[in-house]
Amino acid sequence: MIRDEIVQALRAALAATGLPEPAGDLALETPKLREHGDWSSNVALQVAKQAGRPPREVAQELADALAANPPANVARVEIAGPGFLNFHLAPTWLHDVLRAVVAAGDEYGRGESLAGGRINLEFVSANPTGPLHAGGGRWVAVGDAIANLLDAQGASVHREYYLNDAGNQLDTFGASLLARYEGREPPEDGYQGEYLVEMAARMRAELGAGVTEEEAREWGYREAVRMLREDLARIGVEFDTWFSERTLHERGEVADVLKVLGERGHTYEQDGATWLRSTTFGDQRDRVLVKSDGSTTYLANDLAYHRDKFVRGWDHLIDIWGADHHGQVKSLQAGTEALGFPAGEPEVILGQLVRLQRGGEPVRISKRAGNIVTLADILDEVDPDVCRLTFLLQGIDTAQTFDLDVVTAQSMENPVYYVQYAHARIVSIGRKAAAAGVERRPLADVDLTPLAHEREIELLRALAVYPDVVAEAAALRAPHRVTTWVRDFAKDFHGFYRDCRVVTDDAPLTQARLWLIEACRIGLADALGLLGVGAPDEMARLDDDGAVEGEEAET
RNA sequence: GCCCUCGUAGCUCAGGGGAUAGAGCAACCGCCUCCUAAGCGGUAGGUCGCAGGUUCGAAUCCUGCCGAGGGCGCCA
Structure with missing residues (x-):
């Protein structure tokens, strides 16, 4: 180039x-x-x-x-x-850009910076104790988009979901579910969410009377995983592996990791517990691996899990965590290094949490009422594309304010439509051209010199920079950079659309512009694809009130 | 006390060493005999939290302070 x-x-x-x-x-x-x-x-x-x-x-x-x-x-x-x-x-250099975009097609914007890399990307991994929380949607959208970006840079990316199905969280959950099943309130420190009432009713319908606590836990676990999969399917994210923590214990992997750490001289006994000397590897303090009651800590299990990932053959591990888990990063990295894996593994991407609002007022999670807002609640009201792009609008270093009223009621103002509309307009022009009997000739036969309008130049300049934007977004693990680019690009296109008519009596200009908009379509579709957002061929028409035609206007 | 992130237009946020700091929304004024007006153009709106420092050049890097959020368990 x-x-x-x-x-x-x-x-x-x-x-x-x-x-x-x-x-x-x-x-x-x-x-x-x-x-x-x-x-x-x-x-x-x-x-x-x-x-x-x-x-x-x-x-x-x-x-x-x-x-x-x-x-x-x-x-x-x-x-x-x-x-x-x-x-x-x-100006000819931009004509070369156009030809490069068309020649690359779906491959335009791809890079080689991670060629050959085998990356395991773990994200979401919410506990299997209920549906996904609305705020968790951020990790769904961000994780999937980062996976797409890494893939676009030539890496082989594996999406993984870790199920914490062995800890006492699940026990607490089972006890809470059983309480609802028996018409009681959940324990003080249990799960208060109202969804447990519905789950308990379904459990009664399936299992009948006389359910034990263990049966409740296992039924609830399976049901929760089913709900998680369903929520993820609705927003269009699929994981390659759902990894069960239990398998680590069953295969003795946790015990083995403890043994290896001991043999390497990185553990010691104190106060009846086994400690990891994580300060050797930069942690602020040493950490307990085996509690004095003989059970292992979350860290010990997590170390076994990450070693398992390495053993399965990935050469780079990435975890996406909420910032509330920031305190665990150093401990985990110290432990993996103590096990002999490269320093800095796993790479942990920390994202600030989502603040839910409704009409400008914070949505409080009331323990007593248990009124959690789920991702499914949002998907009941808005299109998955709207949901995804909303989460991808800003960098993950900033705490996101997600106003349910704005996202749902005012969804027509969501930038996703603005961008999708640009794509739909291009396809629409193609339909009009075909209807008018105008055929696009092979690009090699088309003279692009008529493309000299300021609007046209802007579009081509944006397309020229796009591969750099993708590469940088991948390197920084910052999918919102693609969002920013595609919004700007859609703006450029709408301006072009207004000022430059594509299908005209000027045949050479029409040919050049038909190819220009095809290049634009490729760029838009690719960027939207990286974000996991659809690129529709047409948009619904709006009436004068801004309501979608064919639907009742809300009053 | 220590660690991490953030503080940019009325609001939500981009920009994270370069030249005159941007967008969307909200406000105001215009634009449909013409490929979808979910669009376009214009006006207005800023001591880039504060104070030092580094640099030819700082919203951007460093230090301190102020403010917001999160963390610092033999919880997960």
Whole structure:
């Protein structure tokens, strides 16, 4: 691509003038202002100090060297500001971008930065004690999108869900379910959620009378997993593996991990418990692995689990956790390192929690009333695409405020429609063109020089940058960057649509624009696909009140 | 006390070393004989929490302080 050609030309210019290479990457960016060219480099500023000369003088020397041996498509190089090198390209470079997009098709935006990598991505992993909480939807949407991004960079990604089915959480859950079944209130520290009442009724219908606590626990466990799978299926996420904690205990993996840690000299006995000397690996304090009552801690089990993942053959492990588990990161990483696995494994992506609101008021989870809001509740009211994109609107480092009224009642203002509409418009134009008997000729036979309108240029520039956006989003584990790109791109397209008619009497222009919008469609569909959001061929029409035609307007 | 994240327009948030800080919503003013107006254009709106420091250049990096959220169990 043109970008690499310019970088190479810059390197050559540096070498030719005897200037040093900058310490970091050779930065080449797209300036915010069009006057600053198509691409801009700050090498002269970076190198000026080492060279001991004014930046603009260095820039001039580089510009002269570049002029002597100009890269393809570069019309001119200007020096601006404190010493930026601004590359102004001939419009033809964007026509190359269009051809590249079409040639790549579904593959456009793919990268090779993780080629060959085998990654295990664990996310959601909510306890099998009920349906998914609405806030948990964030990890569903984010996790699936990150998996898509890693896949887009060439990695083989395995989506995994860890079922904590061996701890006392499940016992508490079973006791609570049995209490509801018997018409009692759940224990003080039990599960208060009202969904248990419904579950208990279903259990009675299935199992009849005389259910024991163990039977309640096992029935409830299976039922909860069924509900989790159902919720995930509704939003379109499928896991490759549902890993049961119980299997770790059954196969003796927890005991084995304890043995190995002991043999490696990383444990000690104190106060009747077995401790992991995790401070050796940077933890703030040592951690208990085996309690004085002989049972293992969550950490011990989790270490066995992560060792199991490595043994199954992944070369990189990623966990997505809510920030409320931040305190466990160092302990787990210390333990895996103590077991002999690479430092820094597993990589833990921490996401801030979701605050639920309704009409601006916080939704309180009342222990007594047990009025939890589930993901299923949201999916009852909004399209899965709306739900997903809402969770992917912002970076995961910020606590998200999820207002149920805004997301549900005002769903017509959700950005998802804005973006999907752009895609639908493109397909619609294709239908109109076909109906008018206009056929798109092979791209190789089409002259793209008519594409010179500012709107057209903007679209192609955005498409040119898209692969970089995807690569960066993958590297930073930040799917919202794709959301930001696709929103901006949809805006560009709507502007183009308004100003540039595609199907006209001007045959050469029509041909060029038909291919332009096809390239746009590829970009939109790809970005939406990475986010797990559909790219529809048509949208419902709205009447003047903003209500979907054919549906009753809400009053 | 210690650790992590955040603080940017009235609201929700992008931007995380570059040139004049952006978008959506809300407000105001315009645009449908024409491929879907779930659209487009314009106006208004900012001491980028505060104070220092590093740098040719800081919303961005460092330190401190203030504020918000989360964590620091022989719970999971």
